Amino acid sequence: MSEAIRELLKKNHMSVTDSRLQILDLFYHAPGALAHADIEKKASDKIDRVTIYRTLQTFEEKGIIHTIPSSDNSVKYALCKDQCAAGHHHDNHVHFVCDNCSKTICLDDVLVPEVKLPGGFEPHQSNMVVNGLCNECRS
């Protein structure tokens, strides 16, 4: 198990360190996306705040995780599913944020639709976040 994670780091030319293994592990076992604060809590005092910031940053640069925008100053991060496939896939899927449990989920199979922009605007990237009730909270 942990072996796969090591490979992932190596493949991306990153040193294999404790913090990175731990944080990646958190992502693999998390029910949804994680914010910096979540990691800080879960990885309990073994990892320095600064290290978490830097780790998230490099993970993002390497395309291992991606950010999920939010409306309340609390960016979350999630694993890039297709990371293991050939290079940076950067697929554009929709994200879901539950209004009840506030879990943030990648809807990997729902792609962000194209929209027609007014003349002069040149799109490069799109993000879509849907709020509502997740499958678990709609009991």
Next chain:
Amino acid sequence: MSEAIRELLKKNHMSVTDSRLQILDLFYHAPGALAHADIEKKASDKIDRVTIYRTLQTFEEKGIIHTIPSSDNSVKYALCKDQCAAGHHHDNHVHFVCDNCSKTICLDDVLVPEVKLPGGFEPHQSNMVVNGLCNECRS
């Protein structure tokens, strides 16, 4: 001019104060969305930081402005165009963020398309942000 703004405040059961008039005025004359920091600079030292926070919060609660999500912990606010119309209109338009000048613009005429969610998910609200080059930066 300022009279319209006063009316807007009254209509929403808010006291008409200097700070509010000033901040609303900023929004009406801004080229795009504004972040807390923008307001703090432009309203230059007359208005307390805390007042700005509270004003933005109440404006949002009253449906006068809305937030635009971002991927970098920097929420921006923009006027709700249809606010003056019958009650909270809450139309769902697409937002555009320029990668070059980083202006954030409401594309009031481009509506967020519907997407089909996996079973069990109940959508309430959708947000879509497109990054790229704005009409002015694509000279």
Next chain:
DNA sequence: ATAAAATTTGCAACATAATTGCAAAATTGT
């Protein structure tokens, strides 16, 4: 296996951003 080179970590200091309580000031309703 070991030593040198390169990378990463943790600490400390700092900078910025956001929240809260409360008294003073301003606004509203009568």
Next chain:
DNA sequence: ACAATTTTGCAATTATGTTGCAAATTTTAT
């Protein structure tokens, strides 16, 4: 014009994010 209500500004506090640097760890080359 006055009392009641709301809003503001200040001070204090907490949370969030960044930077430089020396020590520790990991990698690479021998």
